[in-house]
Amino acid sequence: MTEPITIKDIASLCGVSIATVSRVVNNSPKGVGEKTIERIRKVIEEVGYRPNRLAQSMITKVTHTIGLVIPDVRNPFFSELVRGVEDVCNDNGYSCFLCNTDGKLDKENEYIDILRDRVVDGLLFTTQNDKEFNPAFLDFYKNNTPLCFIERYVDELPETPGVFFDNEGGASLLTQFVLDKGHRRIAYISGPLSTMNARMRKSGFMSTMQRNGVEIDAALIVEGNYRLDSGYAAVDRLLGPGKPTFTALIAGNDLMALGAYQALVERGYEVPNDISIAGFDNITYPAVLRPLITTIEIPGYKLGSCGTHMLIAQMKGQPLAVTRQVFAAALRDKGSVVKI
Amino acid sequence: MTEPITIKDIASLCGVSIATVSRVVNNSPKGVGEKTIERIRKVIEEVGYRPNRLAQSMITKVTHTIGLVIPDVRNPFFSELVRGVEDVCNDNGYSCFLCNTDGKLDKENEYIDILRDRVVDGLLFTTQNDKEFNPAFLDFYKNNTPLCFIERYVDELPETPGVFFDNEGGASLLTQFVLDKGHRRIAYISGPLSTMNARMRKSGFMSTMQRNGVEIDAALIVEGNYRLDSGYAAVDRLLGPGKPTFTALIAGNDLMALGAYQALVERGYEVPNDISIAGFDNITYPAVLRPLITTIEIPGYKLGSCGTHMLIAQMKGQPLAVTRQVFAAALRDKGSVVKI
DNA sequence: TCCGCCAGAGTAAACGTTTACGTTGACGAG
DNA sequence: CTCGTCAACGTAAACGTTTACTCTGGCGGA
Numbered sequence: 001m002t003e004p005i006t007i008k009d010i011a012s013l014c015g016v017s018i019a020t021v022s023r024v025v026n027n028s029p030k031g032v033g034e035k036t037i038e039r040i041r042k043v044i045e046e047v048g049y050r051p052n053r054l055a056q057s058m059i060t061k062v063t064h065t066i067g068l069v070i071p072d073v074r075n076p077f078f079s080e081l082v083r084g085v086e087d088v089c090n091d092n093g094y095s096c097f098l099c100n101t102d103g104k105l106d107k108e109n110e111y112i113d114i115l116r117d118r119v120v121d122g123l124l125f126t127t128q129n130d131k132e133f134n135p136a137f138l139d140f141y142k143n144n145t146p147l148c149f150i151e152r153y154v155d156e157l158p159e160t161p162g163v164f165f166d167n168e169g170g171a172s173l174l175t176q177f178v179l180d181k182g183h184r185r186i187a188y189i190s191g192p193l194s195t196m197n198a199r200m201r202k203s204g205f206m207s208t209m210q211r212n213g214v215e216i217d218a219a220l221i222v223e224g225n226y227r228l229d230s231g232y233a234a235v236d237r238l239l240g241p242g243k244p245t246f247t248a249l250i251a252g253n254d255l256m257a258l259g260a261y262q263a264l265v266e267r268g269y270e271v272p273n274d275i276s277i278a279g280f281d282n283i284t285y286p287a288v289l290r291p292l293i294t295t296i297e298i299p300g301y302k303l304g305s306c307g308t309h310m311l312i313a314q315m316k317g318q319p320l321a322v323t324r325q326v327f328a329a330a331l332r333d334k335g336s337v338v339k340i
Numbered sequence: 341m342t343e344p345i346t347i348k349d350i351a352s353l354c355g356v357s358i359a360t361v362s363r364v365v366n367n368s369p370k371g372v373g374e375k376t377i378e379r380i381r382k383v384i385e386e387v388g389y390r391p392n393r394l395a396q397s398m399i400t401k402v403t404h405t406i407g408l409v410i411p412d413v414r415n416p417f418f419s420e421l422v423r424g425v426e427d428v429c430n431d432n433g434y435s436c437f438l439c440n441t442d443g444k445l446d447k448e449n450e451y452i453d454i455l456r457d458r459v460v461d462g463l464l465f466t467t468q469n470d471k472e473f474n475p476a477f478l479d480f481y482k483n484n485t486p487l488c489f490i491e492r493y494v495d496e497l498p499e500t501p502g503v504f505f506d507n508e509g510g511a512s513l514l515t516q517f518v519l520d521k522g523h524r525r526i527a528y529i530s531g532p533l534s535t536m537n538a539r540m541r542k543s544g545f546m547s548t549m550q551r552n553g554v555e556i557d558a559a560l561i562v563e564g565n566y567r568l569d570s571g572y573a574a575v576d577r578l579l580g581p582g583k584p585t586f587t588a589l590i591a592g593n594d595l596m597a598l599g600a601y602q603a604l605v606e607r608g609y610e611v612p613n614d615i616s617i618a619g620f621d622n623i624t625y626p627a628v629l630r631p632l633i634t635t636i637e638i639p640g641y642k643l644g645s646c647g648t649h650m651l652i653a654q655m656k657g658q659p660l661a662v663t664r665q666v667f668a669a670a671l672r673d674k675g676s677v678v679k680i
Numbered sequence: 681t682c683c684g685c686c687a688g689a690g691t692a693a694a695c696g697t698t699t700a701c702g703t704t705g706a707c708g709a710g
Numbered sequence: 711c712t713c714g715t716c717a718a719c720g721t722a723a724a725c726g727t728t729t730a731c732t733c734t735g736g737c738g739g740a
Contacts (some may be wrong), residue, residue: 002482006726017690022369022728033688053457054397055726058695065437065458072423079419083412086440090450095458097405097439100426110430117393118405118435142342228626250561286568288598289629346696357720362698373718398725525681 005049011235013047014040025051049262057119065095066116066122066311069152071103076283078126081150085124092312094121103128112136122146122311124304128195137288148294148307161314161323164306165199170296170329171204174250174278177294177331178214182340183248183276186332187220189260191252198226201252201280220246224256231259237268247275247340254279255292261336276337292334298329345389353387354380357364362363365391375453404676405435406462406651407455410490411443416623417640418466424619425464425646432652434461441469451555452476462651464644467532468535483484488647493536500653501663503647507537510669511544514590515635519552523616527560530573531592531601532616538566541592541620560586564596571599579607587615587680594619601676616677630673639667667678 007025011018016036022147023032023038032040043049057063063114068085070078081097089096095303097115101107108127112134115123123140125147133156140147178186191198202221209216222237224230231251238246249264251257257279263273269275271291294314306325313320347365351358362373364380374381383389393427397403408425410418420673422438429436438453441447448467452474456462463480465487473496474496480487481497481581489502518526531538542561549556562577578586591597591605597619601611609615611631622637646665653660 004483008726016729019729020689023689026728028729031688036688050457052401052457052459052726054394055695057394058398058697058726059728061695068438073413073419073426074416074423076414076416076419079413079416082416082438082442082728086413086438090439095437095439097435098426099424099430099435100423102547113390114435119392119394143344153418228628238702255626259624262628283626285625285629286595286598286623288568288602289625289631291629322476335562344696348696358697359699359721363719366698368699377719392696395725396698398696398727399698401725566720670736 006050006131007051009047010043010049013043015038032049050334061119062121062315063119064093065097065118065120066124066308066315067097067099067118067120068099068112069099069108069111071100071102071117071128074207077281077298080300081126082303084301084306085098085308088305088308088312094312101127105134107132109136112140114146116140120145122148124148124150124307124311126150136179146288146311148311148314150303150307151197159323161310161320162325163303163310164324164326165197165226165298165303166326166329167200168204168207168282169187170298171201171250172208173329173331174294174296175205175208176212177333178248178250178276178278178337179208179214181248181276181337183337183339184214185217185220185246185248186214187222187238187246187249189222189224189227189231189249189251189256190237191224193223193254198252205250212322217245225254226253227254228255228259231256231261232258232263235263236266244269244275248337249275250271251276251279252278253296254281254293257295261293272336272338276340278337282332288313292336294334295332295335297332298331302327344392345387347391349387350380350389350452353383354379362562365542375522383452400444401459402461403459404433405437405458405460406464406648406655407439407451407458407460408464409439409441409448409451409455410466411468412440413438417621417638421644422464424641424646425530425648427555428645428648428652434652437661445474447655448474449476452480455486456480460485462488463484464488464490464612464651466490466492475628486650486651488654490643490647491537499663501650501660502665503643503650504664504666505537505638505643506666506669507540508547510543511541511598512548512621512671514620514634515545515669517547517673518553518616518618518677519554519591520550521588521616521677523587523677524554524558525560527562527578527586528552529562529564529571529578529589529591529596531564531566531596533563538592545590557585564592566595568595568599571596571601572603573599575600575603575607579600584609588677589615591617594621594623594635595632597635598631601631601633611635612676612678616680618677622672632676634674634676635672637670637672640671642667643653670678 007018007021010021019041020032023039028226073079073082100112147160149160151164190202193199222234224234249260251260257277261277264271264275271277277293279293279295282295347361350361360372361380364377387474411608413419426436439451466511487500489500491504530542533539562574564574589600591600596616601617604611604615611617618634620636
């Protein structure tokens with residue numbers, strides 16, 4: 001019920017003009033005497049005055065807020081990422097609006113409008129769907145609103161800054177690991193090939209196989225949708241009537257790897273002794289839970305924090321040395337791939 | 341680089357005053373002719389004008405933003421909660437600032453200041469630590485800034501609205517379930533008793549035992565810290581030199597239950613055949629992973645969405661029918677408790 | 681003594697809205 | 711014809727800041 005204290009209150013309390021108060025609040029270069037500064041500082045401290053950021057933003061046109069647009073916080077990869085973003089924001093005096101789109105184009109659009117209305121200084125954007133292009137981005141482009149993509153490949157905006165994960169390199173690393181264990185007949189369950197990262201991972205797999213002079217059997221390459229049951233179903237397609245024609249299986253993510261694991265076990269195969277399994281994501285769970293899947297870790301926190309740094313640099317008008325930063329993959333060997 | 345379109349632009353484009361434009365934008369009760377409305381609407385549509393929310397907020401003093409303060413989004417319970425909050429916010433035209441405090445008092449304070457500076461309309465607050473009271477809340481109280489606690493018991497502000505989980509009832513439900521399976525010697529690993537919810541859960545356990553006329557052996561009650569390893573360590577204290585003196589074990593959360601599980605298995609006991617185990621939280625993981633723990637589900641999403649509804653009601657000036665809403669517990673039987 | 685300069689401070693416009701209040705003109709009643 | 715009424719709009723103040731510009735007085739140099 002008590003009205004908030006404004007700069008006017010401080011001014012009249014100190015017997016100076018609001019301009020003077022404003023100067024000491026922003027400790028502007030000069031123009032205020034030592035003792036005046038002292039006096040004003042003291043009063044501000046005493047009454048607990050804090051400038052209204054809305055009013056500041058009205059005139060400076062910067063809000064020190066950013067929009068973070070992701071499909072769903074509940075996905076552990078994104079909650080890692082969100083935390084990375086928020087930490088860096090906070091360290092730099094920014095606040096962050098969280099927006100969940102479920103990967104739906106209309107929600108993406110809605111949030112873009114909302115965030116523009118709220119005059120965010122920049123936008124951090126991810127989505128699972130990178131087929132459809134959202135023309136609203138062009139507005140941001142025109143307005144010079146800083147933008148940073150996270151693992152999103154948009155042909156229409158090739159110059160837009162972004163942080164990426166080295167999907168191809170990760171797949172390569174994992175494939176080489178499996179090959180080095182002696183496997184030659186390797187099945188591959190890809191993610192939906194409508195997404196760029198599924199294509200890149202598959203490409204990493206294929207090229208590594210070829211580089212090692214290993215023949216690729218088209219019958220061992222199937223497409224899933226990144227969900228548990230699609231991994232399960234994929235095994236049905238991979239397994240013919242007789243003995244399995246492969247000794248190892250790589251899935252485009254851990255969820256599908258787990259689904260495949262379940263299917264294999266149910267069909268009487270032992271993992272990893274009969275068939276080795278590997279995945280992507282390093283989805284984590286308490287150490288006690290089994291099975292563990294050898295996997296490629298995607299550094300969610302790092303992608304978030306680094307993307308935010310890039311965004312902040314842009315907002316500060318600093319030219320970016322590199323507009324696209326790609327993060328290397330790391331292998332997490334958890335024993336689900338064995339020598340043959 | 342292009343300057344954003346303002347209400348002035350629309351006004352001059354239509355040859356009317358900005359007041360008239362403002363009226364049609366907010367479709368104020370009356371005072372504008374039909375064809376004028378049409379004309380202005382059309383121009384607004386054509387040029388894509390959207391009012392600047394900062395400017396609106398300056399004068400109306402409402403921002404349609406809220407602050408959401410939690411310990412860490414990466415904790416699955418909180419990411420569920422966050423999603424619940426954000427969904428309800430979005431449905432009601434609010435945006436939400438996400439703040440991670442790691443449960444640290446100084447970060448809580450920092451965010452409270454930040455959010456006040458940003459003129460949020462309301463605050464949704466959780467923390468893991470409910471021993472220390474933050475005096476900054478009193479300011480909110482004085483300012484009549486709507487506040488809603490989430491599972492936080494603050495003696496100093498008994499009237500503050502909040503949403504709660506029925507910890508005691510949940511523990512009761514779980515204990516009764518275990519008792520009904522025939523167990524009488526039941527060990528209990530509580531969370532840190534500095535937190536209210538650990539105390540409440542323990543109390544639910546104790547009272548249910550007593551209500552059933554089952555004697556409580558003080559040696560079977562130990563305190564952990566909600567972490568995996570504290571569950572593991574607790575088993576060492578519970579297990580004497582000879583045979584186990586209990587047939588079932590209830591932990592204050594699933595993580596400790598998993599730690600206890602591991603310890604028991606390593607010591608050669610079979611779960612659940614030798615010893616049954618139950619926990620709290622319903623931490624979820626892909627269906628394939630083992631073991632599963634019979635548990636009490638804490639409805640994170642619901643707590644978040646309901647808390648947000650309560651907050652919005654307050655912000656709209658609607659008096660709350662109930663200031664404190666407590667959510668019932670639900671049992672998730674996953675087979676880790678068996679009959680004896 | 682006079683002038684110029686500069687530190688220290690104030691004045692007022694501006695940011696993009698909302699809204700209380702004022703103005704205008706058409707129209708109907710008397 | 712006159713007056714009042716009301717719909718349809720305009721005017722201008724206000725929100726809490728920042729900042730370009732102006733003002734004042736003291737001091738040093740010629």
